[in-house]
Amino acid sequence: EDKVVQSPLSLVVHEGDTVTLNCSYEVTNFRSLLWYKQEKKAPTFLFMLTSSGIEKKSGRLSSILDKKELFSILNITATQTGDSAIYLCAVEVGSNYKLTFGKGTLLTVNP
Amino acid sequence: DAGITQSPRHKVTETGTPVTLRCHQTENHRYMYWYRQDPGHGLRLIHYSYGVKDTDKGEVSDGYSVSRSKTEDFLLTLESATSSQTSVYFCAISAWGENTGELFFGEGSRLTVL
Numbered sequence: 001e002d003k004v005v006q007s008p009l010s011l012v013v014h015e016g017d018t019v020t021l022n023c024s025y026e027v028t029n030f031r032s033l034l035w036y037k038q039e040k041k042a043p044t045f046l047f048m049l050t051s052s053g054i055e056k057k058s059g060r061l062s063s064i065l066d067k068k069e070l071f072s073i074l075n076i077t078a079t080q081t082g083d084s085a086i087y088l089c090a091v092e093v094g095s096n097y098k099l100t101f102g103k104g105t106l107l108t109v110n111p
Numbered sequence: 112d113a114g115i116t117q118s119p120r121h122k123v124t125e126t127g128t129p130v131t132l133r134c135h136q137t138e139n140h141r142y143m144y145w146y147r148q149d150p151g152h153g154l155r156l157i158h159y160s161y162g163v164k165d166t167d168k169g170e171v172s173d174g175y176s177v178s179r180s181k182t183e184d185f186l187l188t189l190e191s192a193t194s195s196q197t198s199v200y201f202c203a204i205s206a207w208g209e210n211t212g213e214l215f216f217g218e219g220s221r222l223t224v225l
C-alpha cells in the first residue's frame with residue numbers, strides 16, 4: 001500500500017519565523033512529488049519535484065527532494081500571516097498520473 | 112484560474128437517496144479526478160478518468176460510480192447515500208505530460224447526508 005506521511009500535523013509559529021515541513025513516502029513506482037497549499041477552499045499548486053537534490057524556489061518558499069531517503073521538505077522563510085494554511089504533499093505513482101496525498105500539515109502563523 | 116466548476120456547491124440529503132455531483136471544465140484536459148477530503152484523512156482519490164468513457168477506481172471507490180460521456184464533464188454518483196459519505200468533494204483536472212503534473216482543483220462540493 002502506498003503511503004505518504006507528513007509531519008508535523010500542525011504547527012504554530014510567529015511572523016518572521018522559518019518553518020520546515022516534512023514529507024516522507026513509501027510507494028511503488030515513484031514518478032514525482034508535489035506540494036500544494038490549501039487555504040479556505042481548493043488546494044493550489046506550489047512545486048513539482050522529480051529529481052533528487054535540485055531545489056525548487058518561489059519567493060520565500062523552497063523545496064527539495066531526496067529520492068534515496070524517500071523524503072521531501074518544504075521551507076518557508078520569514079513567515080507571514082498569509083502563509084497560514086494546510087500544506088499538502090502528494091506523490092505521483094505508477095501510470096495514469098494518480099496522486100496519493102498525505103494528511104497535510106496545518107500551519108498557523110500568528111502576528 | 113483554471114476553468115473548472117463544480118455543482119452543486121452545497122447539498123444536504125437523506126440516507127438512501129441518490130446524489131450526483133457534476134464537474135465541468137473548459138480547459139479540454141484529458142485527465143479528471145474526484146477526491147474526497149475528510150478531517151484526519153486528507154485527500155483521497157475516489158475515481159479518475161483518462162479520457163471520454165475511460166475511467167478507473169481510486170482508493171475509496173466503494174459506493175461511488177462515475178461517468179464521462181464528453182471531455183468537459185465528469186459526474187460522480189452516489190447511488191444510495193450513506194452518512195459515511197458526508198464529506199467535501201473536490202474535482203480536479205490535469206494537463207499531465209505538458210511539462211507539469213499540476214492538478215487544478217474545483218472549489219469543492221460540501222455534501223451532508225443525514
